[in-house]
Amino acid sequence: MEESRKEFKKKGLGVAAISYDSREVLRDFSRRKQITIPLLSDPDSKIIRAFGILNTSIQPGQPNYGIPFPGTYLVNQHGVVVSKFFEEDYRSRYAMGTVYTRLFGSPLNTRETVVENEHLTLTYYSSSDSAAMGNRLTLMADVTLKPKMHLYAPGVDGYKPVEWKLVDSPGFKPSKLSLPSGKSLYLPAIKERVLVYERGLRISQDVDISSNYRELKKMIGDSDQLVIEGALSYQACDDKICYLAKTLPLRWTIKLINPDSERVPEELRKR
Numbered sequence: 001m002e003e004s005r006k007e008f009k010k011k012g013l014g015v016a017a018i019s020y021d022s023r024e025v026l027r028d029f030s031r032r033k034q035i036t037i038p039l040l041s042d043p044d045s046k047i048i049r050a051f052g053i054l055n056t057s058i059q060p061g062q063p064n065y066g067i068p069f070p071g072t073y074l075v076n077q078h079g080v081v082v083s084k085f086f087e088e089d090y091r092s093r094y095a096m097g098t099v100y101t102r103l104f105g106s107p108l109n110t111r112e113t114v115v116e117n118e119h120l121t122l123t124y125y126s127s128s129d130s131a132a133m134g135n136r137l138t139l140m141a142d143v144t145l146k147p148k149m150h151l152y153a154p155g156v157d158g159y160k161p162v163e164w165k166l167v168d169s170p171g172f173k174p175s176k177l178s179l180p181s182g183k184s185l186y187l188p189a190i191k192e193r194v195l196v197y198e199r200g201l202r203i204s205q206d207v208d209i210s211s212n213y214r215e216l217k218k219m220i221g222d223s224d225q226l227v228i229e230g231a232l233s234y235q236a237c238d239d240k241i242c243y244l245a246k247t248l249p250l251r252w253t254i255k256l257i258n259p260d261s262e263r264v265p266e267e268l269r270k271r
Contacts, residue, residue, distance in 0.1 A: 002035050004096040011104060013074070020045050020066040072099050087136060095135040097128025098206070102138070115248055119236035120145050122248060130255040134211035139252060141232060144200040148238045153182020153195040160235035160245040164203050167229040171219050175206040203232070209254070216256065228252040
């Protein structure tokens with residue numbers, strides 16, 4: 001949140017966080033981590049309960065009783081919630097880069113990879129270049145077609161439609177793929193009506209980074225980087241020629257943020 005606050009500010013939005021921790025604990029945390037966004041203390045979880053996000057899996061009397069389910073709200077100037085981002089699994093949460101991408105449809109200063117060939121220009125990126133365990137990221141690809149080119153969309157018969165696949169990995173879990181619907185177009189050259197993409201398209205897919213620390217460390221070793229690989233396959237045609245199907249490899253490198261292992265001073269801990 002701290003890293004993305006400036007970009008949200010450019011959009012006219014402020015960023016703040018709320019937790020059940022005391023002011024003293026939040027002050028200590030913000031000092032250690034150099035946090036400048038407001039950290040709001042809700043020690044009796046009154047606001048957390050009012051929003052209906054009290055973590056009910058933790059029973060009264062347990063050390064963490066009173067914490068909320070992690071999530072993000074977008075609230076307008078009248079105090080009305082206009083968007084919210086929550087996961088079913090309390091161990092997972094949307095990274096702020098993903099929230100930004102969902103709201104504004106553009107990457108939050110992330111690293112882009114550009115691939116160009118005779119058919120198209122492919123620009124792909126992640127909603128964030130870094131993530132903590134359990135974060136949800138969005139992998140995205142923008143495809144811009146060369147003049148007179150079209151790609152076949154899912155639902156065509158006899159041609160290779162656009163296909164996006166990620167390589168299975170214990171480091172992340174993919175969610176449903178978001179692929180736009182094709183446009184029905186009559187092609188005089190083949191005397192058929194088919195589903196196609198003209199000009200271009202945007203593909204996106206959410207992935208949940210594993211919340212299993214041991215599993216991730218076993219996978220990446222001494223590195224702090226998680227590599228996600230995949231491929232984009234398609235068949236392109238112009239007004240005269242249908243070209244052979246092609247597959248373009250995809251590769252994202254996500255820097256993993258180590259969990260905060262430093263504890264607050266003994267006198268500030270909840271008892």
